[in-house]
Amino acid sequence: MSAWLGWLIAIAGAAVWLGIGFGVVAPAWITSEVEENIRDFPHSARDPESVARWRREARGLCWGPALVWPLSIVRLLGMWSASRSELTDHELRARAAEMQRRIADLEREAGIR
Numbered sequence: 001m002s003a004w005l006g007w008l009i010a011i012a013g014a015a016v017w018l019g020i021g022f023g024v025v026a027p028a029w030i031t032s033e034v035e036e037n038i039r040d041f042p043h044s045a046r047d048p049e050s051v052a053r054w055r056r057e058a059r060g061l062c063w064g065p066a067l068v069w070p071l072s073i074v075r076l077l078g079m080w081s082a083s084r085s086e087l088t089d090h091e092l093r094a095r096a097a098e099m100q101r102r103i104a105d106l107e108r109e110a111g112i113r
Helices: 002-040 048-061 063-067 070-083 089-110
Strands: none
Touching: 002 048, 002 063, 048 063
C-alpha cells in the first residue's frame, strides 16, 4: 500500500509542477517576451502580424521556463539576498551624486535656482 501512496504523491507533485509551469510561468514568460520585442522593435510592433509571429515564437520556446521554473525561485532568493547587502562606499558616493543632480534638476524646474 505504501508503494501506491508513493506513486500517488509523485503523480500529484508532477501535476502541481506542470500546472504551475504551464498555467502561471509560461503565460507570464510569453507576455514578457512579446513586450520585450515590442519595446525593442516599435516600428515592427505596429504590424499585428509581427506581434502574432512573436507570440507564436515565444509559445514554441516556453517549454524551458515552464519546466525549470523552480530555478527562478532560487534566482529570486539570490536577488533578494543581494538587495539586502550593504552598499560599498563607491555605490554610496554614486547614489549621493545622482541624488544631488536630481535635486538640482527639480529645483531648476521649480524655478528655485
